[in-house]
Amino acid sequence: MKTPVSVLRLPRGPDPNSRGFDPNSPRFVALCATSISASSKPGADPASLQTEQRARSMMRERFLRCLISMANKKIQFHMYEKVKVDATFGASDIDVLNFQVSDLQTPIGVQTEALIRCQDVISYSFDM
Known part of the structure; x- marks a missing residue:
């Protein structure tokens, strides 16, 4: 039998839709x-x-x-330490803190699905 994994529930925000925080915090x-x-x-x-x-x-x-x-297009991300990775762009979260990509080609291998933190990206480019 597989071991069950507990689900982490984050605290709700103060507004009814739970999407924001107190602007004075x-x-x-x-x-x-x-x-x-x-x-x-x-x-x-x-x-x-x-x-x-x-x-x-x-x-x-x-x-x-x-x-x-950018959706479903090949993107080249320029990251710190002169690292360049290629991927197919999927989506971004609502706060634009992460990019969801497919077929991420890194210097050490290929990931079929991945999240890239926006803080790690210096720039990105793609063909129109």
Whole structure:
């Protein structure tokens, strides 16, 4: 008989959909330190805040469109220590912390399925 494996349940977030955290928590502030949070204080110029939010929105949309166009294409990831790996891009998690890839070709072998941490990637390229 196979040994059963317990399932790890992570704590739920504070919102009803369990997808977020308190924006005033130290973790949120450390991970999302932007000029928007600093400029949203009383006395900040609302026009500059709106301009910055519009620019961020445009950059986010471009990045998401790039992720969509990468689906099922061969990608070359440039990683630290001058390592280059090739893979077929599958998806990204909601926070864009990991990439799911198939047929990952590394210097030491091939993995049929893998997750690549975005912190380990310097850049990536693919043919349109």
